[in-house]
Amino acid sequence: MKSIFRTLFGAATAVSLLLPVVVQDAGAKGATHTVALRNEMAHQLIAQALPSTAVSPIYLYHRCWNIINQQYFDKTYGGQDWARWEHHYDTKIKNKDDAYKAIESMLASLGDPYTRFLNPEAFADETNSIKAHLFGVGIQLGMSDLKKIVVIAPIANSPASTAGVLPGDEILEVDGELVAGQPLDSVVKKIRGPINTKVTLTMLRDGKRIPIPLTRAEIPVKAVTKAVILPGNVGYIRLDSFISAKATEELKEALTKVEGADSLVLDLRNNPGGLLDNAVQIANLFLKGGVIVSTVDGGENKASTISRGQPTFEKPIVTLINGSSASASEILAGALKENDRSVLVGTKSFGKGLVQAIQKLDDGSGMNYSIAKYLTAGGNYIHKKGISPNIEVKLSDDEYKKGLGPWWIDPTFKRFNREPVDGFDIQLLAAMAEAKNEVRKAKGQPIEPFKDEEVRKQILAKLAKPVIDTKKAAQAGSEKPTGHAASDFAQPKAPGVPARN
Incomplete structure (x- = not known):
């Protein structure tokens, strides 16, 4: 179990860069593609190798083959004879570049997008992200x-x-x-x-x-990007990712900022994942008991992680998810939902149910590879299925483009410096309403249904009005109104969160 606790979770397809790309992904409202330090990560364990040295290119290839042979979670290897790859490129590998290409080809045969080769630069980027290092x-x-x-x-x-x-x-x-x-x-x-x-x-x-x-x-990498008390005395915390080793401590600090609230909205939208240990430790902050997550390896050995049963926050919780909430986000959301600790609001999550290790190789390169699958607290395998919310709040493409999506994203690029109190984020408004209803239920008071259609009409009416971004105008040296026009930005549809350069 010690090795499992050092595992990483994530689902964003990314390159080794530090900027976000707005892309398409059905069901992921308001998502942005991570072009950053988090390279195509799923749930990953860092395994150490010797310091980077000059090694034989063929040795690198065979080392990768052997790691997959011994540790890959799927012992059918994607329905192929894995042994055929062992010496497949022996006469063709002449240098390091040849070895890299051969390894990439071999791993691609598995048909697993989360098992892939990392050149030295990509490996350094990925390990730096865990240490919360970002350069740009x-x-x-x-x-x-x-x-x-x-x-x-x-x-x-x-x-x-x-x-x-x-x-x-x-x-x-x-x-x-x-x-x-x-x-x-x-x-x-x-x-x-x-x-x-x-x-x-x-x-x-x-x-x-x-x-x-x-x-x-x-540039400091923050896991928690917002912690405030919203109208109605509803606490709000946006957890951007689980990748930084400091994420749990940041969440603890955020809870102190909202401790006076009657309830909490935990926003996991567009959160692609991170360290499994963070997901487990954060779940422990809320759970009084029960299973948090289970893993099943290639030998069908199952290991379950149980809550300590000593929560530090016991007030009602509503958790926001969407199609870009993946891996560690799904572990936490599943643990909260299936232990009857939180109501989930939003849309179905991404559906990432595999566990990866990240192995450092002897020349400074590395490899991500799937070592297990995970089951949610209720024993559900959600890979390619996702977790359904208790209360579904969908967004049409038109509504997203007009600005009803996650408050920190403005596809129109007209309303900068948005805040959760702005009142345009329909999913957040629904979550706040549910949080207040959870408090009412606990007090035996009647609930007040969220008037979804009415609220949407009110938001669209507000968004149709001209807007002045006074902060931007002041910085730019001029103040002039800017109309809220139709956006030329497509609704993002891929898992991920805004990354930084």
């Missing part, structure tokens, strides 16, 4: 249907925010090179770089080209 300039980016790369927001106290980068700035050039027509991940590679190195971004703002020189730095 500190901006969140989105790409529109018109292929414009636009700043969602600069991260507080980052090089970008200090230099005056604003939400809505469009990136035209990176170090003098035009980025029009380039994929977002390609642009990200140009922006990324070692700490203390420089990069100049040329922005388009109010029709003017503005070059902004930046020096790359370490």
Whole structure:
């Protein structure tokens, strides 16, 4: 069980970059694709190797083959004869690049998107994310249907925010090179770089080209991105991911900020996962007992993790999920729901039920590979199925594009600096209403049904009005109203959370 507790969970398909891409994924309302340190992670255990040294390329290939042979969770290996790969490339591998390509081909044969090879750079990125290390300039980016790369927001106290980068700035050039027509991940590679190195971004703002020189730095990675008490004395905590080893401590601190609330809304929307230990420890903060999660390895050996039964928060909880709530998010949501500790509100979760290890190889590269499947607290295998909410609150594409999705995402790029109290997030409003009803139930009082259709109409009426972003206008040196127009941004439909550069 000790090794299981060091396992990581995640589901976002990503590249080794530090910027988000807005992409399509049916059922994931308001999701953004993680282009960051979290490379295609599922539930992962870090296994150590010797310090990086010069090793035989063929040795690397055979080491990977042997790891899969011994530890892969599916002993049919995707319905193939795994032995055929052992010496398949022996005469073709001449150098390290050959070995890398051969390993990638071998792993692809498993048909498992969560089992993959990591070159040294990708492996370093992934392990840095666990340590909450992120290196860049500190901006969140989105790409529109018109292929414009636009700043969602600069991260507080980052090089970008200090230099005056604003939400809505469009990136035209990176170090003098035009980025029009380039994929977002390609642009990200140009922006990324070692700490203390420089990069100049040329922005388009109010029709003017503005070059902004930046020096790359370490950006703090936060697991909890919001902890406030909302109207009706409802506590609210947004848990962005479980990837940082500090996530549990951050959640504990967040609970102290809402301890005066009558109830809690725990927002796991767009949370792709992270450390299993964080999911277990956070579940322990809320549960009085019961199973949290079980794992089943390739030998069909089952191990269950039981709650300590010493919760620090015992008030009513409502948990928000959507199609981008994955892996560790599903572990926590499942544990809370199936132990009758929380009502789930939103849409069906992603459905990631496999456990991966991340193995460091001798040359500094690494490999993610599936070592087990997990079962929720109720013994359910949710892979490719997801967890259904108790109260479903769907969003149409049109509603999402108009801004009824998660409060921190504005597809119109017209209302920056949004907050959960703004009243546009229909799922959050439904969760708040349910949280208040849970308090009423505990007191034996009649509940007040959430008037979904009426509230949606009210939100759409507010969103139809012109908006002035006074904070942005003041920073830009001018104040002028900006209409709330139809967005050229497609509704995101892939698991993930905004990542940072």
